[in-house]
Amino acid sequence: MRKNNTVNNFRLILLAFIVGVFVFGNVAEAQTKRPKKKPTKQMTKQMNDKIEYAPDADLFKEMQAQVTIVESKKDWKQFNRQSPTINKSGSRSAYIAQFGIEEDKEAMIDVIVVYEKSSDKFYEIRGFDFPRPFDELKWTSDDVLEFEQWVNPHNGGRYAINLRTGKIVAAGYLRNN
Incomplete structure (x- = not known):
């Protein structure tokens, strides 16, 4: 039972990491990018x-x-x-x-x-x-x-x-x- 708990915890941590990368990674990327100038x-x-x-x-x-x-x-x-x-x-x-x-x-x-x-x-x-x-x-x-x-x-x-x-x-x- 203990082994199964460790696997579940690992999966939750991995899922949280992936979600965090997508959510916070895009936010950080959006903050560092400047808006593009509209071409004249x-x-x-x-x-x-x-x-x-x-x-x-x-x-x-x-x-x-x-x-x-x-x-x-x-x-x-x-x-x-x-x-x-x-x-x-x-x-x-x-x-x-x-x-x-x-x-x-x-x-x-x-x-x-x-x-x-x-x-x-x-x-x-x-x-x-x-x-x-x-x-x-x-x-x-x-x-x-x-x-x-x-x-x-x-x-x-x-x-x-x-x-x-x-x-x-x-x-x-x-x-x-």
Whole structure:
């Protein structure tokens, strides 16, 4: 009878140990783990995409000859546009606007529009050969706006334009692997 009692005690101790490991082990583990940050759109894009950028002198020369900044005659307040990207000093804002290129307005085209606060004028960046969407507007300084234009899901171009001088200051190819 004594032997049977020892076996039962051993089983109870083993069962208590296993339950304790599951219950208290998970509690201790939960306390040491920090909550994960919810991935932002930019973090997700960086995790999923490996984008290679290669500056290209020929593309730079070609784009310097083509791209211009012109004062816009359109009232851009009435067109569909994204939220603006504002430069550090707050003197300029840039956004991608869409408007219909045909009478029925079903075919849409993207245009980069810059609003200059001091003169209360809108400017368009023109000279891109193909009507593909623009993306990733960002100010690298108060005068330089950088953006991307993708030809297809895997290839595109990244450009930087100085709005004070009206000249392209960088151009290169993008490849999404």
